[in-house]
Structures are given as C-alpha cells and as structure tokens.
Amino acid sequence: MTRIGTPASRVDGRAKVTGAAKYAAEFEAENLAYGAVVSSRVAKGRVVGIDLRDALGVEGVIDVLTHENRPRMARSKKAYEDDIAPGGAPFRPLYDDKILYNAQPVALVLAEDWETARYAASLVRVDYEQEAHVTELESQRDEAFDAKNSPKPRGNAEKAFAAADVQHEAEYWLPIEHHNPMEMHAATVIYEGKGKLTIYDKTQGVQNSQAYVASVFRLKQDDVRVISQFVGGAFGSGLRPQYHLPLAVLGALALKRSVRLVLTRQQMFTFGYRPGTIQRVALGAKSGGTLDAIMHDALAMTSQYEDFTEHVTNWSGALYKCANARYGHKLARLDLATPIDMRAPGGATGVYALECAMDELAVALKLDPLELRLRCYSDRDQNEGIPFSSKKLRECYRQGADAFGWDKRNGAPRSMRDGSELVGWGMATGIWEAMQQKASARIVLTANGHAEVACAFTDIGPGTYTMMAQVAADRLGLPLENVTVKLGDSTLPQAPVEGGSWTAASAGNAIALACEGVRTQLVRFARKVANSPLADAKPDDAALVDGRIVSKQDSSCSVSIPDAMRAANKERIEQEATAESNDDGKHARYTHSAIFAEVKIDEELRIVRVTRIVNAVAAGRIINPKTARSQILGGVVFGLGMALHEETQVDHRLGRIVNHNLAEYHVPANADVHDIEVIFVDEPDEIINPLGVKGVGEIGVVGTAAAIANAIWHATGIRVRDLPVTVDKILG
Amino acid sequence: MINFQYARADSVADAVRQIAAAPTAKFIAGGTNLIDLMKEGVERPARLIDITHLPLKDVTETAGGGLKIGALVPNSDLAYHPAVEKRYPLLASAILAGASQQLRNMASTGGNLLQRTRCVYFYDVATPCNKREPGAGCSAIDGVNRQHAILGHSAACIATHPSDMCVALAMLEAKVHVTGPSGERVIAFADFHRLPGDTPQRDTNLEPDEIIMAVELPAQGFAANYTYLKLRDRLSYAFALVSVAVGMELAGGVIRDARFALGGVAHKPWRDPQAEAVLQRQRPEEETFRRAADTLLRNARGFKHNAFKIELARRALVRALAQAARGTPQSQADKKIA
Ligand SMILES: Cc1cc2nc3c(=O)[nH]c(=O)nc-3n(C[C@H](O)[C@H](O)[C@H](O)COP(=O)(O)OP(=O)(O)OC[C@H]3O[C@@H](n4cnc5c(N)ncnc54)[C@H](O)[C@@H]3O)c2cc1C
Numbered sequence A: 001m002t003r004i005g006t007p008a009s010r011v012d013g014r015a016k017v018t019g020a021a022k023y024a025a026e027f028e029a030e031n032l033a034y035g036a037v038v039s040s041r042v043a044k045g046r047v048v049g050i051d052l053r054d055a056l057g058v059e060g061v062i063d064v065l066t067h068e069n070r071p072r073m074a075r076s077k078k079a080y081e082d083d084i085a086p087g088g089a090p091f092r093p094l095y096d097d098k099i100l101y102n103a104q105p106v107a108l109v110l111a112e113d114w115e116t117a118r119y120a121a122s123l124v125r126v127d128y129e130q131e132a133h134v135t136e137l138e139s140q141r142d143e144a145f146d147a148k149n150s151p152k153p154r155g156n157a158e159k160a161f162a163a164a165d166v167q168h169e170a171e172y173w174l175p176i177e178h179h180n181p182m183e184m185h186a187a188t189v190i191y192e193g194k195g196k197l198t199i200y201d202k203t204q205g206v207q208n209s210q211a212y213v214a215s216v217f218r219l220k221q222d223d224v225r226v227i228s229q230f231v232g233g234a235f236g237s238g239l240r241p242q243y244h245l246p247l248a249v250l251g252a253l254a255l256k257r258s259v260r261l262v263l264t265r266q267q268m269f270t271f272g273y274r275p276g277t278i279q280r281v282a283l284g285a286k287s288g289g290t291l292d293a294i295m296h297d298a299l300a301m302t303s304q305y306e307d308f309t310e311h312v313t314n315w316s317g318a319l320y321k322c323a324n325a326r327y328g329h330k331l332a333r334l335d336l337a338t339p340i341d342m343r344a345p346g347g348a349t350g351v352y353a354l355e356c357a358m359d360e361l362a363v364a365l366k367l368d369p370l371e372l373r374l375r376c377y378s379d380r381d382q383n384e385g386i387p388f389s390s391k392k393l394r395e396c397y398r399q400g401a402d403a404f405g406w407d408k409r410n411g412a413p414r415s416m417r418d419g420s421e422l423v424g425w426g427m428a429t430g431i432w433e434a435m436q437q438k439a440s441a442r443i444v445l446t447a448n449g450h451a452e453v454a455c456a457f458t459d460i461g462p463g464t465y466t467m468m469a470q471v472a473a474d475r476l477g478l479p480l481e482n483v484t485v486k487l488g489d490s491t492l493p494q495a496p497v498e499g500g501s502w503t504a505a506s507a508g509n510a511i512a513l514a515c516e517g518v519r520t521q522l523v524r525f526a527r528k529v530a531n532s533p534l535a536d537a538k539p540d541d542a543a544l545v546d547g548r549i550v551s552k553q554d555s556s557c558s559v560s561i562p563d564a565m566r567a568a569n570k571e572r573i574e575q576e577a578t579a580e581s582n583d584d585g586k587h588a589r590y591t592h593s594a595i596f597a598e599v600k601i602d603e604e605l606r607i608v609r610v611t612r613i614v615n616a617v618a619a620g621r622i623i624n625p626k627t628a629r630s631q632i633l634g635g636v637v638f639g640l641g642m643a644l645h646e647e648t649q650v651d652h653r654l655g656r657i658v659n660h661n662l663a664e665y666h667v668p669a670n671a672d673v674h675d676i677e678v679i680f681v682d683e684p685d686e687i688i689n690p691l692g693v694k695g696v697g698e699i700g701v702v703g704t705a706a707a708i709a710n711a712i713w714h715a716t717g718i719r720v721r722d723l724p725v726t727v728d729k730i731l732g
Numbered sequence B: 001m002i003n004f005q006y007a008r009a010d011s012v013a014d015a016v017r018q019i020a021a022a023p024t025a026k027f028i029a030g031g032t033n034l035i036d037l038m039k040e041g042v043e044r045p046a047r048l049i050d051i052t053h054l055p056l057k058d059v060t061e062t063a064g065g066g067l068k069i070g071a072l073v074p075n076s077d078l079a080y081h082p083a084v085e086k087r088y089p090l091l092a093s094a095i096l097a098g099a100s101q102q103l104r105n106m107a108s109t110g111g112n113l114l115q116r117t118r119c120v121y122f123y124d125v126a127t128p129c130n131k132r133e134p135g136a137g138c139s140a141i142d143g144v145n146r147q148h149a150i151l152g153h154s155a156a157c158i159a160t161h162p163s164d165m166c167v168a169l170a171m172l173e174a175k176v177h178v179t180g181p182s183g184e185r186v187i188a189f190a191d192f193h194r195l196p197g198d199t200p201q202r203d204t205n206l207e208p209d210e211i212i213m214a215v216e217l218p219a220q221g222f223a224a225n226y227t228y229l230k231l232r233d234r235l236s237y238a239f240a241l242v243s244v245a246v247g248m249e250l251a252g253g254v255i256r257d258a259r260f261a262l263g264g265v266a267h268k269p270w271r272d273p274q275a276e277a278v279l280q281r282q283r284p285e286e287e288t289f290r291r292a293a294d295t296l297l298r299n300a301r302g303f304k305h306n307a308f309k310i311e312l313a314r315r316a317l318v319r320a321l322a323q324a325a326r327g328t329p330q331s332q333a334d335k336k337i338a
C-alpha cells in the first residue's frame, strides 16, 4: 500500500540497518586530514598564550590552528548569522582570544589520523586570563531583562487573580538539557580545488550550512555544496551550523586538503541546549472550574552574546478559555553557550509548568483534572482571538481517557495501590504549532513509470524519505517502489532546516503541487494518443491511478503513462513547484494531544516506574501512521526522560558542565519504557494546507513530563516542581 | 589517545615479569574501564600488557566446597554459570544488576574489582581531583556530589567504588588470589579495597606489579535467603545510588547468621560487623532491621547533593533484609521492587 494515510515501512530502513547509509564522518577522501578540537578549561576571560610546541612535535601532526594563525574568516558578526540565529552576535570559533564559555573551542589540531590529532590536542597548553563568571540562573533573577516576545495581555489578570474564588500560584523549575543524539556532530570537507568545497555535514539544514560557510569564508554560494543524506538524530542540535563546521572548513582551507572533524561525546555538551528556566504560573478560577486569570512568567537563560528566546508562556492563553491573561519572559545572561531549540522548544517547557499548575488547580477546586480541562476548553485561540483551523482536542481527551480507563481514577492522592506500590494516574494536555515553511520540490517522471522526487530537506530520523516517497506515489498513482527520493543536498530545490514539525507540511505540499503539474502535462499528452479515450479531457478531469491517467467521470477511460509519454515523444517530465503557507492570520494552527500516565512507586523506596502512557494526538492528516506513531513514541520517551532523568549538571564554581557523558547524563533506558499507546484522532483540516497535514515530530514531548509529574503527585501526595523528579525529591 | 606500546603476556609469570619491568604499564582485560579512562587522558599507561590469553578463564571447585573464579572469567559467563546460579545466586544477581549485557560480555572478574570511581571530576582532567593528581584538591566535596560517599570518606576524597559485583563478594567474604614478583598471596576481600584517607590515589591494596589470578568463594553461599537490591536514578544501566547485598541463615524462626554489604555509599563495599551483630539470634522483624540500619548509619555524613542517601540506605537495608528473610530476593529482570 502506498497511499497517504496507510502505514509504510521506511524506504531507507534497509540502508540504515545494513550500514549502507553513510553519515557525515563516514565519507572517505584522498589525502584526508583529521581534526581534533581543544576546548577551553575556563568559563570566561582571555587566551593569553598557547604553547603548541609539544603538540607540533608529535609525529603525524600537520598543523594546529588558533585565533592567531588561522586563515581568514569574516570579521563582521553579521556574516556568522544563519537562518535561525537569534538576536545578538553569533559565536565565532577561533576568531579571537575571548573566552565566552567553558569548553568553547580554542584550537584545532590537524593530523594524519584521528588518534594522533586527539593525542596532540591533549598536549596543547593554553594560558588564560580568567574573569569572574556566572552560570547559575537563579542568581541572576534581578539582572534579567525583558525578552519582549510575549503575547499581548488581555483584561486585567492581576486584578482577576486577586478576586478569584480559588488561586494557585507556584514556581516550576526545569534544568538545562542536552539533545544527545547518537551521532556526534561531524563534518567531512572535501577540498575540490579552485575554491570549491563539498561538505558532508551533520546538520538539519544543508542550505543553511551552505549559506553560512559561503558567508563566513567569502566563498561563492555555488562553490559550496553541503550534503547530509542521513542524520543520526539531532533533536534541534543541528539546526544551526555548530562549530565543527567552520572549524573543519578552516582546516581544509589552511591545509588545502580534505579534512574530517568529529566532536567527542564530551564536546557534544559544548554548544546549544534546552535552556534552564524558572517559571511562575498563577491561575485564578471560579469555584465552578472556569479560569478567570492566567499569569505566566518565565525566566530563562541565554548566553552573553545572543538573546535566545523560546515561546514559553503563550501556550496558556492559546489552550484555555480565560478572559484575563498576562505573560512575561525574561532572559538572564550567563557565561554559557547560547541555548538552541530542543524538540518542542518552549512548548515542552511552558506546557510542563502550565499543566502541572492546572493539576494543582484541579486539586484546589476538588475537580477531576480532566473535567477542569473540559470546563476551560476553548474553541478560539484566546491570544489572537481567532478560531482554530481544526481542533479535535475534545476527541483526544475522550479517546485517550477511554483507552486509559481514566473514569476508574480515585482522585485522592495515595488512594490507589498495587501491593507494595503506590499507583498514580496523571494527565496533561499537549499543544504545538502546526507550521509550514516555504519549500520547493522537483519531480522527474520517466516513461517507464518511475519517479524521482527531490527536495533539499534533511531527514533527521522521522522518516522524511518515506513521507516524500509516499506523497509522490499517492499523487502520481505509482507504487512506492517506483519512487526514489533525493534529499539532504544543497543543490536540490530549496528547503529550510528540518525542524518545528514542519517538514511533512512543507515538503509534502510542495511535492503534491509538483505532482499536479506532472498530471496536467500527462493529461495533455494523453489527449495526443491515437483514438485517445481522454481526447477531450481537461487537466482536472483526470487523476493518476495505478500508472494510468484515468478519467474522473468514467474510470474505464484511461491511458497508460508510457503511452501518453510516447505520444508526446517525451522520455521524461520534470516539474518543480514551490509551496508556502496560506496563513492569512484568520485561523490559529496547532496540533493538540491528551496524555494519560500511570506510575507505580514503591511506597518505602520511592523508585518510580512509568508503567503505562496513552497519548491521543490530533494532528490533521497522518501521512504515514507507522512512522508517525514512532515519532509519538519517541516524543513520549523524550518526555519521560525530561520527567525523571535528564539534567545537565553545572559546577557553578568552575562554570563547567560536569556530567558530560552518557554514563552520567541519563536518558531513559529500555527498562524505563513500558506500555505506550498512541492514538491518532481523526482531524480533517481543509484550511491548514491542501494536504491537511500538521506534523508530529514534537507534539509527543509536550505535556508528557507534566502528566508523569502529576501522576507522581497522585501516587505519593508529594508535589515536585523541579524536574527531573528523582528519588531524593519524593522520599518524603 | 596517547601512543602506547602493546604487548601480549603468554603466561602469568610473563605478565608479572613484564609489569615489573615497566612501572607505567597496565594490564588490560576487557578494557571497558581502562580504554575509557585512556581516552579521557585519566590513565596514561606507556604500555598495555594484554592478559586476555592467560589461562585464567575457569571456574573450579575448591577443596573447601567453594568456587575459584579465574580473573578472566567474563562477568556474563559468571552470572550464568550453573554453580553460581545455584549456590551463589546473590553473586549472579549482583552482576546482572550492573552495566549492560554488552559490557558484561567484555568485563572480566579481575577488571571489575579494579574499576575506578565514576566521580565526574575524576573523569575530567580539566578539573582538580586528588585521586587523579594527589594534592590538587577534591572538586566534589563542595561541588556536584550526588553520587558520592556517605560513609568512610575523608577530607581528601569522597568518591564511591562503583562495582555491584564487589558488593556481593564483600558480603560473601571472598578471597583474592594475586601473584607478584615476590610470589603469590591471598587478600581477604575486606582488605582488598581501601578507604581514601589521605591517599585517595590508591583504590586497593594490590601492588602495581601484582596480577589478580582468581577470586575464591567460600562454601557458604546463602542460596536460600539472600538478595541484591540496587537503587539508582534509572531502572537499568546506571550506577547505584545505594545497593545492598544480604545473606542470611535462619533457623527456627531466628536469624542464625546475617551479613550485609552496601554499595554506592563508600570508597569500598561497606561492611559493618557491629550493625550485623544487631541481627544475630533475633527474629527477622522490621523493628530489628531498623535497629541494624540505625547502627550501620550512625556515623554517616552526607554532602550537599547526597545527604538523601542516608535515608535511602536506611530504607534499602530494611527492605533488603526483609527480602532475604522472606526468601523473595530482588529480581534483576523485573524492576518492581520485591
Ligand atoms: C557505561 C558503563 C556502565 C557501567 N555500569 C556498571 C554498573 O552498573 N555496575 C558495575 O558494577 N559496573 C559497571 N560498569 C563497569 C564495568 O563493570 C567495568 O568496566 C568492568 O567490570 C571492568 O572490567 P574489564 O575487564 O573491562 O577491565 P579493564 O578495563 O580491562 O581493566 C580495569 C582495570 O583493571 C586492571 N586489571 C584488569 N584485570 C586485571 C588482573 N587480572 N590483574 C590486575 N589488574 C587487572 C587493568 O589494568 C585496569 O586498571 C560500567 C561500565 C561502563 C562503561
């Protein structure tokens, strides 16, 4: 089956499991040199001396680049801005002597092999002039400044809160989290000569990397080709060009040789991360269970050089009906790298706090938490005062609750048990934007009924190859095997970075549009066939079905694609199309979900097991239920990690991340993951885009941590308001 | 990684000769700990002596009714060895509570004893650490110390020994057979690992030129009443916050003999005869278990992030004693606590 809406296995699955799929660090080149990065040992100050003698003395070391001897790079900070750079001045690796954060790159060793490079890197001796640093968010509460990205307030939230029958107000803390994809960031730069570079980069956006390299090194855009056909996970860490990319290029330009640079696992903790936040949520309600006031304030961290800002607080007003709302978002500058989007950036953060607060409000109101959500249900986006393009959240609540058995919940904490374990049931709502970005796709259909679909998007794991093939197969009426996909190459038709859950909508609609063009041409050709049954057909009168051009009025009237192309004397049809969002501001565009979680906690020892999760998702049309389900499963596991495990530990005296490895930075292990049921609620959406697609890459994360934290409260009676919920916080 | 020489030892005598000749050399067995430390620049041996071809891979019966486990027996083979499963299920359980299947396939019995602490500062050469560099200072005492010791620590070092298997061996009162330039000797398990004192750089009393040959288990295996209970920050593949190995002998509803050892709380598997004595000739009741736990933890002292371990250890010991007394040992497959 190949149609949109039917489950299909990954078309690239075989290549991935057999090792045929190559990742950035796996491409070979003649005369390849290897780089290793030397990382700063202080958090702030200046490099005052670099002793390279020992490193250069190692046999096999070719050169060591520092800010003092590197090839030219653009001076203007602007030149380093990529497509999604936040405000401020981007970090310029090896640009000058400044230390902006601990473990930033300070030198690049280039050697004949990786082991030598890494060894020599350990011999580079750097002297620093240290300055006082600050890495603790809480200490900067008073220093923080307004991020100016909050939605407009409405009504008078302060007053309504003060007058509310029932009030809940609390602070919710989230630590720094790192993406920790399996594949380390890496680039293999092939030095082609004559100013040309081909770069195999681990990135979520090949054209973003291409533009960045061209700009930073003053190269012609066309002379830089960036390829990223397979990505071993990224979760946002590859949205911006990370320092491995410019450093690998620096190395290649300095040596006039091809260079491979791979970061170490420890160095995966030396750039972007989900920012730590402290949120204050204040909810005022009528005793009947409707909201009078929402006040949501976030304090988040950013670096000294860029203003990274997420949408943390706006979700409250988009989700629930409430006449009075006020939001605040402050940023504190810390001597850390700039944060970067991490799966459901802002949403995972803000909805965690909101949905825990809603749970607490439900307790204060003596209402079932699901019932409270239903009483606050909103058919309009309250922030913008507009209806939704579609919102089947009520159906998510209903189907999720049914599948979970929510009606059997006893609301009192510590009221449910299973032998020596306390049982807790918690729920939360999820919400995420349904975005579409401008993207182009090209279809080449050959007379043998084979199509190639091409678009510069990357596939960071969600199944973009399969999705693209499926949309093309569906629209061209071909079997899936007849469609090949080209992606992750900057020479292909334009695409933005893969992120924001927008790839299916963006690439999918561009492909569908290109297929329309192909069909129009085919109908024209079909009319030329001798005694054509479609002689009078207009472009829209025929559809493509099973390799044929078929009349919509009478399916017995059809022409095969090869016949039509022969009649027109064509070997191939090539069609490119660009699609962009039709958003005219009249409808709010969101995906929604309802998450139900069960935890079992040993009463004495307080070890938490998340035994069951049901996540019911409304995300428009689901192109491939199989890969979409995997996305939700992965998202839920991500949320589980957020709830129970993930925490980047910073030693504030050293200004240094200390648990920078996967033994000490915990993500869920298999044993932590039990039953997860994914439900896709039917949600036709005629408004959002021609395919009716919303995207599912991130919604699975949003709300999951809250549902689990709420379940832990229900089991133990202990309300933990700082993640992760580790055993020490619930020992009681 | 630093360049190093590699040599294979073809007999135990050869291994000892080689290490005695090169003081900066290290033996390599499974390599699951040593290679990591070399990559981080923590261990910098000039020479690796590969001992994996030595004939130290057998598990044999001893005259005293115990078992002798060769130093190169992989952790996974040991855990699934029929004699171990039957007579020392505690040991099997403790091994299976550690690391992952892949790591256990590589890890050796001797290497497990000598694995080094997981203190994050020990692993990061950019930070001061007395264990890595005597006199440099201990970053953990006033730093990130969630994983650290609550018992037996010193002003110089508050690290813990990370092994699970060793906690079982300490409880079983195993013996370590070693060979060096001056011949063979046997070290009681309690004397094998050290407390940090003011020489935290030394984890054990094994001399640098000695090789572990075997670990000997005495006949008493506590196969009827035992447990290994490991509490950690995720349900698998994490080092213990607190772990407890218990062996108990019951007769006529009374505890005839009971021993326990704790992991994750000190620089070595922690035994406390005074606390064990509380249980002797008592009925296996929670009240008694609590008294034993109070005695065990009488001198416990925590730090900023790990003080909770004191209460956690108390509860873990009480529960583990109950599991052992009931004859319902903790399963390592089912993460529900028995
Ligand atoms: C990610 C991760 C998670 C882990 N989790 C756990 C856990 O939960 N619980 C747990 O208990 N362990 C855990 N481990 C540790 C694992 O058990 C040890 O790494 C392993 O037991 C070491 O054995 P090896 O043979 O690989 O030792 P090697 O790395 O080869 O050697 C370790 C040390 O022992 C020395 N050595 C080895 N054999 C001898 C000998 N016969 N005589 C003298 N010296 C010798 C070496 O010179 C070296 O110094 C984990 C390890 C990793 C990497």
Ligand code: SF4
Residues within 6 Å of the ligand: B117, B119, B120, B121, B122, B128, B129, B130, B131, B132, B137, B138, B139, B140, B141, B156, B157, B158, B159, B200
């Ligand atoms: S606790 Fe021990 S190992 Fe850790 S930093 Fe201190 S001295 Fe080093």
